[in-house]
Amino acid sequence: MPATLSSASPQTLKDYYRILESGIDSYQDGADLRPLLGDHLDFTGSLAGHLPDATDGFLGGVAGFIATVKQIEIIHDVHGPNLGLSSLRCPRGGRRRGKVLLTWKNRACLGSNSPSRRSTFRVNTTGLYPRVQVDVAPSAAVGQAGGVLLTETVRATGLDRALSQALGPWRRPLAQHDPGKILLDLALTLAVGGDCLADVAAVRAEPDVYGQVASDPTISRLLALLASDVDAAERAINTARRRAREAAWARAGSHAPSHHxxxxxxxxxxxxxxxxxxxxxxxxxxxxxxxxxxxxxxxxxxxxxxxxxxxxxxxxxxxxxxxxxxxxxxxxxxxxxxxxxxxxxxxxxxxxxxxxxxxxxxxxxxxxxxxxxxxxxxxxxxxxxxxxxxxxxxxxxxxxxxxxxxxxxxxxxxxxxxxxxxxxxxxxxxxxxxxxxxxxxxxxxxxxxxxxxxxxxxxxxxxxxxxxxxxxxxxxxxxxxxxxxAKDAGLRNLPLKSFAQNRIWCQIIALASEITAWMGLLALPDSSARRWEPKRQRLRLFQTAATFARHARQRVLHLSDRSRWAGIIQAGYDRLTQLPAPAG
Missing domain, CATH: 3.90.350.10 (Transposase Inhibitor Protein From Tn5; Chain A, domain 1)
Structure with missing residues (x-):
């Protein structure tokens, strides 16, 4: 062990000072500090071989240890966000000043900062991807902001009101959810990538885009009710689809398949x-x-x-x-x-x-x-x-x-x-x-x-x-x-056991196909995005992230400017909002 702390190496001084901070408050004057040093370093750290023997009084008590360690003064100055300038003042060596790395608790040393064996880094900088902290907390983030193209297409074609009117006889008294809205939510679920009833949870998780979505039991009850008179239900749905198609093609102009x-x-x-x-x-x-x-x-x-x-x-x-x-x-x-x-x-x-x-x-x-x-x-x-x-x-x-x-x-x-x-x-x-x-x-x-x-x-x-x-x-x-x-939007698998309910499911598939096609006609008539397959539309458009905000009594979706295709969504949305909803 060095005769005085001033002649010890910088690493040894740093270890002494760390031990002092961590455990000295629990020792009284006159106590033996060797157990403290042994508990912290197990005689394997940089102090191994330097611990005093039983006749050495240098560390025999708290007062002597403090008096000696107080000879060391670590002065910490920070210039700029990344520059640590520290001074080590020793009784014999005077003051030495130089640029060194910052260490934990805003202190510095002249040597390298080697973590103890019990320390772990919060961020591993040696991987190929950044490490982050993850938690679940309230947030204004929206994961499927591009779905506004689908909801605005429904509004512009009048499909929402047409379905609501056509399925009115199937709405029970005091029912909270409209049957037409429930079928549209299922159709939008298929359009954004779902293929079964349970996938409606993805739409339900975005109320800022899709509104309130019925629960799974409510959806199941409606499908069972429609299947009880499936022929009449199909006629009602087909009537609403025909009315919406007429409006969509009329607004599409020269891009409509029925034009001239x-x-x-x-x-x-x-x-x-x-x-x-x-x-x-x-x-x-x-x-x-x-x-x-x-x-x-x-x-x-x-x-x-x-x-x-x-x-x-x-x-x-x-x-x-x-x-x-x-x-x-x-x-x-x-x-x-x-x-x-x-x-x-x-x-x-x-x-x-x-x-x-x-x-x-x-x-x-x-x-x-x-x-x-x-x-x-x-x-x-x-x-x-x-x-x-x-x-x-x-x-x-x-x-x-x-x-x-x-x-x-x-x-x-x-x-x-x-x-x-x-x-x-x-x-x-x-x-x-x-x-x-x-x-x-x-x-x-x-x-x-x-x-x-x-x-x-x-x-x-x-x-x-x-x-x-x-x-x-x-x-x-x-x-x-x-x-x-169509198979990429629900036709690959018919999820229900009843044949009548699967007939209703085919109507929902048709709705999803039409909404996506009408979105291309009305929102993206001259864009290459109109020719994209459903998988590509979902990846590039519907799953675009955004944040939701309320300002001046308006609900605003701020699309991520890091998305390469956010401009397509914005242009398509602007076109759709300029189309008035059909009368009636």
Whole structure:
């Protein structure tokens, strides 16, 4: 041990001073301090080997220890936020001054600040990400501020009031929550990423954006009530949807799919079916033709054009064993879809209905003829197709087109109407066939002829090049994108056991699809965000953070300026707020 503290090393002085601060107050004068030093350092710290023996009186008592330690004076001066200037005054060495690091309790030393073995840092600076303290406390933060685009779309189209009026008969006396508001909350839940009833908690957690949301038991009771008379409930919901669609398309102007429709520029309706897997026993869940288990709904979508998306018009829920080409189901969906577009039951050639090969039945095409619409339906070629193909002169084949209108290499189209037996089919029906070499790696099928894959469709359009009509029919594939988006908004799984309740769930899916599509029409007509898939819209728009404030009797959402897409939300919101709510 050093003869005097002034000759001790800076680290030893620092350890002495720390021990003095932590435990000296509990010792009386004359007490032996060696137990104190031993308790703190266990004879393993920097004082090991320096403790006095039994005959050394240097640390024999409190008074002697204090008198010696008082020879050390640590003067702490701080210049600027990060500069520590400290002086160590010793009786023999005088004052030495220099820049040193600040230590705990605003003191400084000339040596490095080595923490004791019991110390831990609050922030670990060696990781790749910053360490923070986390707590749960009242806050003005809003996690789904972009949802105001959806709520303003509901207001601008009048969907809220239309649903409230349509579902008025299902509202019980003294009920606190409006049935229309409950269904809209569920639709908004699906739009922002939910896929079951419990996910409404995400919307309920943001009352500043979505208002008061009903509890889970209240929602379950309403669905059970609507399912008790599901046909009437569907008619009421469809009436509200049709009124809101009319208002949305009227406000969309030239961006609406019904704007200035003609026989050359028709409103396009696509029909297609899909399989929905049921992972548990549900009413009317059956084995499917693909050896799965679940449901086989048939849907209709209004196409908004290239790169503009579409919206669901109707969804007919069917058991999993329902046929793909059941004419009665197609007739029902066609009738419901025409009601939704609001152009009358027989709109004429200004409406084009496209169906894949499942619609290639005489009854389905007769229904289309009865409705006087244009149609483009996949056609099943007869068994003698190879013989028919070989009698087609080579000069009859015309080059097929790519979607951009350029000739497609290795693909041709021709008309087969005069070579097929079509006496039981409508008179105006034409059959156009396309031939193309299978792409490299594709396996040939028995139906392929001379190395060509043949596909055909039927149409009643009499004007236009064959290649143009064929491209128009192939654009029906955009319906697959609409189905994928619907499955991303609740159609992937039907969460309820009752078939009637799942029919109501399909109506909620349709509402979510429409609200999102109308948001694109009204708020983002010229923005690339209109073409985003639902997942991207949620990530970039709906989940944008903000803070909520009240100022001058106004409720204000302050969007985070760190969000790259906050400007899109602001511009879309401004457009929506300028639209007056529909009258009535």
């Amino acid at each position: 429709v003609t026989a050359k520029n028709p409103l396009v309706i696509d029909l297609d079916a899909t399989l929905v897997t049921a992972h548990s026993e549900k009413e009317n869940a059956r084995a499917t033709f693909k050896k799965g288990f679940g449901f086989h709904p048939l849907l209709a979508f209004a196409d908004h054009g290239k790169g503009s998306g579409g919206e669901m018009l109707t969804c007919l829920l069917r058991p999993g064993n329902a046929g793909s080409n059941t004419a009665a189901d197609h007739k029902t969906v066609i009738r419901q879809a025409l009601v939704q577009v609001g152009l009358g039951p027989r709109p004429g050639k200004k409406v084009l209905i496209r169906i894949d090969g499942a619609g290639s039945t005489k009854k389905t095409i007769e229904e289309l003829v009865k409705r006087r619409v244009s149609y483009s339906v996949g056609f099943t070629l007869p068994a003698n197709t190879p013989e028919v193909y070989r009698i087609i002169p080579e000069h009859v084949w015309e080059p097929a087109y790519n979607p951009d209108g350029t000739p497609r290499e290795g693909a041709d189209v021709a008309e087969l109407t005069g070579l097929l037996d079509l006496k039981d089919w409508p008179e105006e029906m034409r059959v156009i066939v396309r031939r193309e070499r299978p792409h490299p790696g594709a396996q040939l099928r028995f139906e392929d002829v001379d190395g060509y894959r043949l596909t055909a469709f039927a149409t009643n359009t009499t004007r236009g090049q064959l290649a143009d009509l064929e491209v128009r029919h192939r654009r029906r594939a955009r319906c697959e994108d609409r189905i994928r988006a």
